[in-house]
Amino acid sequence: xxxxxxxxxxxVTGASKGIGAAVAEVLAGEGCHLHLAARGADALADxxxxxxxxxxxxxxxHVVDLRVPADLERLAEAAADADILVNNAGDIPGGSLxxxxxxxxxxxxxxxxxxxxxxxxxxxxxMRERGHGVIVNDIGAAGExxxxxxIAGSAGNAALMAFTKALGGSSPRDNIRVVGxxxxxxxxxRMTTMAAANGDLADRLAGLGFGRAAEPREVADLIAFLASDxxxxxxxxxxxxxxxxxxxx
Numbered sequence: 240x241x242x243x244x245x246x247x248x249x250x251v252t253g254a255s256k257g258i259g260a261a262v263a264e265v266l267a268g269e270g271c272h273l274h275l276a277a278r279g280a281d282a283l284a285d286x287x288x289x290x291x292x293x294x295x296x297x298x299x300x301h302v303v304d305l306r307v308p309a310d311l312e313r314l315a316e317a318a319a320d321a322d323i324l325v326n327n328a329g330d331i332p333g334g335s336l337x338x339x340x341x342x343x344x345x346x347x348x349x350x351x352x353x354x355x356x357x358x359x360x361x362x363x364x365x366m367r368e369r370g371h372g373v374i375v376n377d378i379g380a381a382g383e384x385x386x387x388x389x390i391a392g393s394a395g396n397a398a399l400m401a402f403t404k405a406l407g408g409s410s411p412r413d414n415i416r417v418v419g420x421x422x423x424x425x426x427x428x429r430m431t432t433m434a435a436a437n438g439d440l441a442d443r444l445a446g447l448g449f450g451r452a453a454e455p456r457e458v459a460d461l462i463a464f465l466a467s468d469x470x471x472x473x474x475x476x477x478x479x480x481x482x483x484x485x486x487x488x
Contacts (some may be wrong), residue, residue, distance in 0.1 A: 240337045240468070241471070242269050242464065242466075242467035242468075242469055243467055243468045244266065244269040244270060244271050244323075244463065244466070244467050245269060245271070245354065246270060246271075246272070247270075247272070247323060247354070248271065248272045248273070248274070248275070248316075248318075248320050248321050248322050248323070248325035249261050249266050249271045249273055249321060249324070249325060249466070250274040250276065250318040250321040250323070250324050250325070250362065251266070251273065251275055251276065251325045251327060252271075252276045252277070252305060252325065252326055252327050252328040252354075252358065253277055253327040253328030253329065254273075254275035254276060254277050254286065254327070255277035255278070255279035255282035255283045255286065256277075256279070256282060256399055256427070257376060257425070257427035257455055257483075258327055258375075258425060258427065258454070258458050258459060258462075259325075259327040259328070260286055260454045261278065261287060261297075261329065261455035261458065262266030262325055262377075262458075262459040262462050262463070263290060263453075264290065264456070264459065265456070265459040265460055265462070265463045265465055266294070267290040267294040267296045267468075267480075268294055268296070269297065269463060269467075270294070271296060271323070272296050272297040272298070273287075273290065273296060273297070273298045273317040273340065273467075274298055274299050274301060274314075274317070274321060275298060275299070275301065275336075276301040276302075276303050276305070276314055276318075276328070277302070277303075277328065278302065278303070278304055278370040279302075280300075280302045282316045283300045283301075283302065284300060287299075287300050290367075295370065295466060299317070299318075301313075301314050301317060301318070301469065302380035305328050305350055305354040305358065305389060306346075306349040306350050306353075306354060308357070309349065309379045310362065311357050311361060312360070315358065315361035315362055317363065318362070319351070319365050320366075321362060321366075321372070322366075322371065322372055322373065323372070323373045323374075323375070323464070323466045324358070324359065324362045324366075324372070324373070324375070325375045325377065326354075326358060326359065326372045326374070326375070326376045326377060327377040328350055328354060329347075329350055329354075329377075329379075329436055330347060330350060330351070330424065331347035331348065331350075331351050331389075331392040331395050332344075332347050332361030332391060332392075333388060333389050333391075334385050334388065334389075334390070334391070335388060335392055335479075336387070336390050337392065339391045339392065341431055343391075344389070344391045347391055347392070347395065347405040347474050348391070348395050351395055351399070352395045352398055352399060355376055355402070356402060359374055359402075359406070359417075361374075362374070363406075363410075364414065365414075366413070366415050367413045367415065368411035370413075370414055371414045372414075372415045372416075373415070373416045373417075373418075373465075373466045374406075374410075374415065374416070374417045374418070375416070375418055375419070375420065375462050375465050375466050376399055376403050376417070376419040376420070377419075377420050377422065377458070378399045378403065378419045378420065378421050378477065379392065379396040379398050379421055379422060379469055379483070380396075380398055380422060380423040380479055380481045380485055381393040381396050381422040382395075382396025382397040382398075382399065382400045382421060383396075383397075383400065383479065383485055384399065384484070384485055387434065388425070394482050396421070398420070400419060400421070400477055403417055403419040403475070403477055404419075404475045405475075406475075407419075407475030407476065408474070408475040410474055410475075411414065412472050414450070415472060415474075416470075416474040417474055417475065418465045418470070418473055418474060418475070418476050418477070418478070419476070419478070420458065420461055420462055420465065420477070420478055420480060421477055421478065421479040421480065421481065421485075422450075422453060422458045422480050423453065423479070423480065423481025423484045423485070424452035424453065424481070424482075425452055425453045425454070425455055426451070426452040426453065426455065427455060427456055433465060436463075445454060449463065449483075451482075452482075453480060453481070453482065453486075457480065458480055461478060461480055465478065482487060
């Protein structure tokens with residue numbers, strides 16, 4: 240299926256690995272020119288070089304810390320031509336209320352919750368001036384099925400779900416769509432680390448209906464579809480991709 244993304248320009252955060260890198264790969268394969276943002280300079284550079292060579296697209300690398308307001312401003316200005324924003328960066332720690340201290344909780348939310356909100360605010364204003372745009376928030380299924388073993392992430396994801404629905408309900412007036420994706424377990428380095436530290440999550444992984452976690456590419460394919468005109472009537476919608484976990488008894 241041709242998603243009609245050729246020649247579009249997309250900004251992807253958290254792009255150096257995991258789902259973010261997979262999103263970059265899929266969008267490049269569809270002919271999108273890319274702005275890739277993350278803290279990992281070497282990983283970003285390697286990915287950008289490979290995407291340029293493999294897909295012949297323009298790739299600009301932005302080494303930024305999305306917790307830093309000045310970096311957010313710089314990124315939004317440098318990627319002012321973006322037709323698509325994929326908010327993906329995040330590292331909210333796992334653990335119960337007693338295990339996640341105030342500093343760790345705020346540090347995680349500064350990147351994922353406030354990072355998404357603040358970057359969206361900056362990019363949305365530019366999209367509105369240009370008269371079009373799509374924002375896809377990669378959130379997480381813990382927002383709809385909260386667990387005590389991932390309490391900071393569950394609460395943060397629930398906040399981003401509300402943010403996505405609220406903004407996406409009015410954004411079509413500006414010819415902008417805002418949608419979200421709620422992945423369940425995904426086979427990334429981060430998920431492996433979290434499963435090892437969280438017995439509840441490890442048990443849930445073992446009982447998945449498909450017998451495995453999702454591959455990053457499977458989530459990336461969904462994000463690319465939602466960013467495309469094939470999903471032109473979707474806004475304020477959050478799609479869950481968790482192998483049926485959210486529907487299980």
